[in-house]
């Protein structure tokens with residue numbers, strides 16, 4: 001075969017293989033379609049006592065300039081997850097409390113795992129963590145909410161800036177995105 005034929009053949013093969021790769025990529029479901037989930041861990045200096053209330057607020061308006069304050073009374077527009085007396089509850093914006101089965105307590109962390117679909121598959125989430133006593137007085141919280149992009153960031157760690165000490169001492173919040 002002439003050099004020109006070889007080049008044509010090579011171009012043809014390259015075209016076919018690119019086409020196949022393109023198809024394969026197109027057919028592969030994205031992590032969203034597979035049902036990605038968000039695991040948020042509030043990590044403490046010591047074992048989190050069960051006589052406090054642990055709140056997670058998630059804002060899904062995809063605007064990083066707005067987000068949950070450190071006062072749970074102001075969270076009407078957010079997804080709220082909380083652990084109280086060892087039980088987990090969830091509440092949609094404007095909704096009512098429901099039992100939540102995606103919560104766990106480990107040695108030094110309170111953790112929730114939420115399917116992104118339940119949050120409306122947001123591109124950006126703004127997250128706040130607050131701990132109160134049973135009377136509703138805040139004992140520890142993030143100084144400010146933080147924002148992350150679940151579609152781009154598989155892991156995110158947000159450290160608390162000032163050490164409060166005390167019985168409940170929130171050190172950091174970690175977010176893991178699983179597909």
Ligand SMILES: [Ca+2]
Nearest residue numbers: 059063066067
């Ligand atoms: Ca926001």
